[in-house]
Amino acid sequence: MYETSYQRPTSIDEAVKLLGDSDGEGKLMSGGMTLIPTMKARLAMPTSLIDLRHVAELKGISFENGRLKIGGGTTHAEIKADATVKQHAPTLSYLAGLIGDPAVRHMGTIGGSVANHDPAADYPAALLAMGATIHTNTREVVADDFFTGMFETALEENEIVTAVSFEPPQAAGWEKFRNPASRYAMAGVFVAKRADGSVGVGVTGAGNAGVFRWKEAESALGSNFDGSALDGLSLSANDMMGDMHGSAGYRANLVKVVTKRAVASAKR
């Protein structure tokens, strides 16, 4: 790890100011579960670490006006265990409980995960499928517009993810096919039957441009919410990611298999 300095703001405004003062060389740190390993591998060298863990505005889970809202600083373990999340979005709670290992779940946060947009991160698939909104210190962005590419988001300089919110789906299923080494998703599919009856299918770990919605599957499932609705469909290997753990063709197959399983679990 290169030398860096550590800063501990207690408000969003202070964090934004510290970030601005760093001339683009500082980095926000939420759970640190992605950032710290990257720094240890000497792949990132921020001059300062601006720790968001003591910013109260980023905490908290609420259900108001039919929307579940989760603060950006909420850890995976909190989302897994929280009664409000369990009541309104049990599948998201289930998803959180399958991220990484206990240490990662107790440190890593939904805000960090969303801002980082790792092409194999789990929450982005769920947020796309549910049609969630990402809240920042300056605006609200719908998930479809937020996740713009691999490790890329609509976030601008000095913009902080403060929360995510969504209208809980009627039913949802999450199925994760793990990479045998990293145990991140090689194909993770979140299927949501939204309140308006339409279906969202968010896919992570497989696409060559990061998380994506499988629109053909959404419309097929919209008219028949059953795995058999996917029988005639296929994904193009050209849109998939290929690596030593699985070729693009294999991933295209996986997405379909995993989507069917996610639908089956949503129906249970």
Place this chain on the structure above:
Amino acid sequence: MGVEGIGAKVLRKEDRRFITGQGRYTDDMSVPGMKYAAFVRSPHAHAKITSIDASAAREMPGFIEFLDGQQLKADGIGNIICGWAVTSKDGSPMKMGAYPALADGIVRYVGQPIGIVIAETQAQARDAAEGVMIEYEELPVVVNGPDAMKAGAPQLHPEAENNICFDWELGDADATAKAFENPAKVIKLDIVNNRLSPNPIEPRAALGHYNSAEDHYTCYTTSQNPHVARLVMSAFYNVAPEHKLRVIAPDVGGGFGAKIYIYPEEIVCLWASKRTHVPVKWTSDRTEAFLTDAHGRDHVSDVEMALDANNKILGLRVNTVANLGAYMSLFSSATPTYLYATLLSGQYNIPAIYANVKGVYTNTAPVDAYRGAGRPEATYVIERTMETAARELGMSPAEFRRINFIREFPHQTPVIMNYDTGDFEATMEAAMKTADVAGFEGRRQEAKSRGKLRGLGMSCYIEACGIAPSKAVGSLGAGVGLWESAEVRVNPVGTIEILTGSHSHGQGHETTFAQVVSQRFGVPVDNVQIVHGDTDKVQFGMGTYGSRSGAVGCSAISKALDKVEAKAKKIGAHLLEADEGDIVIENGEVKVAGTDKKLAWHEVCLGAYTGHNLPDGMEPGLKEGAFYDPQNFTFPAGCYICEVEVDPDTGVTEIVQFVAADDFGNIINPMIVEGQVHGGLAQGIGQALLEGVNYDETGQLVTASYMDYAMPRAWDLPMFKVETLVTPCTTNPLGLKGCGEAGAIGSPPAVMNAITDAIGNNDLTMPATPEKVWNAINAVN
């Protein structure tokens, strides 16, 4: 058996310090004035170094010194050696490519050390190492063994034409050719044994400390054999003379073979300490470990087996290309030759065997012994072939093995080994019963109704432990003898210290060795202290690898105990005024058999040290040493049965049952043996399903972290069903065979036989990743 003697499930004495975080590893060691090292390593798999410029690094905070191969050479530090000279079939010696501890103008694998930076802190050392500017002229690269022998392949060493280090053979070529003249059937198979990274949980580390006042060197290091390290560093590398070098291997967090070898880093840290007048500590990070710890396996073989009309094996012919990596390592010549081809007879009567092994250089990390070392490769060849043969013959794999089993002992194989004892039918029957092989077809049908493909695979392994009779290995090219030494020091109060040349890095010696003593004198294990891992304390030793600590290390202890026992009996007889032949020592007492005359053990010990009343002419004290040189290898054997369910939609394999029936000879501590089997199985299953070192064609290591190198986790493994059967080893005093590697040796073919059975396609390589299995399923549908 006593409650703490041989055969008792004594809880591990060492676990208190390990599980409370109080183990003391090399990286925990600290000496006054100590500074930190980082190595400058090659980013290229093959390149000429055209310039090295450390001027920017020298200006960086905390910088103390930068040293490279020029200074190393000037100081006369010797090249890395290989301790076993293998001779090619044309009679020529193996072709060693020069391997300086810091590169001399050319680099041949990614991660090869070029220089060392010493700085005030570890972070500063790493920063400064990045500040060393090196220019390279890149050279063409080859990473795959068979490719390296092809005409026009990049050449690594001027010494080794076509990159061939040795072209070695074993067995009778003519007799084997004859066996193939008129067989009823020939089974052919191409076999790849995947390259593995050993992954001990504690990475390698070294702390070199030169004391100028005494002109004395101390090296703390992560070694499985500190005396061998001292011997090699003094005799071959000229780092320090043997009597002025102390090597300490404190607690060591796993080795699996990777910590046998003497690597560039410990040599350079010691040498650099003298050069810079500060103690120098280096600790590997995980990526350095992936890049530079000696890898294991990496064989490509073709196999032919000839059968007669009664399905008996007539002959076996094996051609293997062993990828050695860029340079030879300490035992890398022996691993794919004498530790491999000598086991190709397996558990079977095979009248004629011929093996040819070509050891080739490639632009990859050196390859050497890794848990099992040669025997997993041999077992994989023979057991995949046996199962394939049975399938092609339409016979049950058990029946085919049964008619070919060796049943009379001792048995001389055509490939050097002489098996002293065993009962292969017994372990197979036991495993088949536990695995309910009879009920398998029903389970297969039931799985089919759920859309799953269920398969059963068997592996009947034999391996050789207790390396090894010194005279025999000497005649085969070993540079050292492979005996073991022990000293038993009985204190005046009757407590006992055992100084052993074996080294524990997870095996539980502090418990099992104490049990051997407890068995002998009836003293509690808590009164026995095991001392190991320090060349200043222990007389000498060859260390721990090849499952030799029981068969060889404990035999040395047993021999020393014989001497102590004899002297204690003499003293007891004298004090009790009895005949020496009537004295027995048990339950902590020295007794006259058949009477109530007795002394407490500690009274006799005290008597030995006061010397007030000893037999005339007897020296005081109670301390004896022994060197034990084994008569033969030992031959653990057993049968493993794996049952899998494959998901045809994804290619995912689930191991639904794994049964192990092992014959390790006598067992000192069944719980520790079970643990060794569990660990070995996890590594073997890891090899079969998950693990594989992967270099791209430019020689970059793709699997350089756990993001890409798939280690087995608990959830990949079933609850193992393990049992042991006993035919005691006939060639050592305790009847021990060894249990440390069997799990890793026997399990890969069992898993692969099961998966190929499930999917109906035999064409599948390890690791059987979901994608490979899915492709193999689709290929037959």
